[in-house]
Amino acid sequence: MSDLNDFSKTTPKLETVDAESIPAGVEPGSGSSKLKFKESTSRKKNIPKGLWTKCGKCADLLFDKDLDENLKTCPSCGFHFPISARLRLDSLVNEKTFKELDVGMTSVDVLEFTGVESYSSKLEKYKGKTGEADAVITGLCKMGQHKVALGIMDFSFLGGSMGSVVGEKLTRLIEIGTKNKIPVIIISTSGGARMYEGMFSLMQMAKTCGALAYHSEAKLPYISVLTHPTTAGVMASYASVGDLIIAEPGAMIGFAGPRVIKDTTQAELPPGFQTAEFLMDRGMIDAIVPRNKMRDSLINYLDYMSADEPQPKVKRAVKKKVS
Numbered sequence: 137m138s139d140l141n142d143f144s145k146t147t148p149k150l151e152t153v154d155a156e157s158i159p160a161g162v163e164p165g166s167g168s169s170k171l172k173f174k175e176s177t178s179r180k181k182n183i184p185k186g187l188w189t190k191c192g193k194c195a196d197l198l199f200d201k202d203l204d205e206n207l208k209t210c211p212s213c214g215f216h217f218p219i220s221a222r223l224r225l226d227s228l229v230n231e232k233t234f235k236e237l238d239v240g241m242t243s244v245d246v247l248e249f250t251g252v253e254s255y256s257s258k259l260e261k262y263k264g265k266t267g268e269a270d271a272v273i274t275g276l277c278k279m280g281q282h283k284v285a286l287g288i289m290d291f292s293f294l295g296g297s298m299g300s301v302v303g304e305k306l307t308r309l310i311e312i313g314t315k316n317k318i319p320v321i322i323i324s325t326s327g328g329a330r331m332y333e334g335m336f337s338l339m340q341m342a343k344t345c346g347a348l349a350y351h352s353e354a355k356l357p358y359i360s361v362l363t364h365p366t367t368a369g370v371m372a373s374y375a376s377v378g379d380l381i382i383a384e385p386g387a388m389i390g391f392a393g394p395r396v397i398k399d400t401t402q403a404e405l406p407p408g409f410q411t412a413e414f415l416m417d418r419g420m421i422d423a424i425v426p427r428n429k430m431r432d433s434l435i436n437y438l439d440y441m442s443a444d445e446p447q448p449k450v451k452r453a454v455k456k457k458v459s
């Protein structure tokens with residue numbers, strides 16, 4: 137993206153950027169829609185808003201309607217744009233089978249945290265902006281023949297940060313999955329733990345993983361889907377402990393951002409560091425699945441992993457003694 141070079145020369149004004157909602161190392165154009173530069177060129181002004189979107193990878197101008205129909209992926213180069221949790225939900229589950237859990241569960245500003253803006257007012261702002269009560273939606277649904285406990289995170293709500301609500305909703309979802317003996321699928325996108333909640337957000341890492349341990353003990357499958365970006369406290373907890381870990385193409389996946397690692401280690405990072413493809417080559421994830429094939433692939437994986445149907449007993453060949 138040419139804006140990267142222009143940035144240092146022209147120092148355009150940054151517009152409504154919440155630093156805490158962007159994981160360190162997320163570059164403009166790499167999938168995050170948070171960084172926006174005020175354009176002063178007249179060419180830009182001639183393009184009507186809300187009709188066209190420029191692809192962050194191949195720079196093609198895409199008709200918004202086509203982009204929506206293509207599940208927010210570029211028809212030319214396959215670049216995956218951010219997608220809301222609701223749109224993603226519609227693309228995954230059998231129609232009219234989703235029963236949402238814990239609707240409206242909302243965070244409390246226990247620390248009375250105030251930075252440039254108070255946590256309470258931030259919450260209100262993002263509730264209005266996204267129409268969601270927090271950064272994850274959870275529920276029970278059917279995918280193909282399978283009953284599934286499904287959680288989908290939304291990056292547009294405070295950078296998909298994991299606070300007490302995200303942790304609690306996911307934990308309840310996993311526990312319901314264990315109780316009903318059904319698989320759990322969590323689709324993650326997050327900048328990490330929610331700093332406004334301090335220790336309360338960090339505790340969610342242990343809580344969600346504890347619930348997943350019981351789910352695993354019951355020999356039930358858990359599929360973790362990593363989408364751009366999945367980082368920090370979320371990657372260091374429930375997102376990385378799936379029986380099967382799959383990712384969307386080009387997703388940034390890691391703990392600390394590349395800039396932090398580079399500054400700390402003073403070492404050059406290999407090309408493609410912290411991308412889904414890089415981790416796939418090194419055996420950290422099991423598969424990379426494009427968004428338009430995600431539903432079919434998940435159903436296939438569930439067919440393999442699910443214990444819904446009793447497995448046919450394998451008869452052992454008994455050698456008859458020849459007398």
Ligand SMILES: [Zn+2]
Nearest residue numbers: 191194210213
């Ligand atoms: Zn493209």
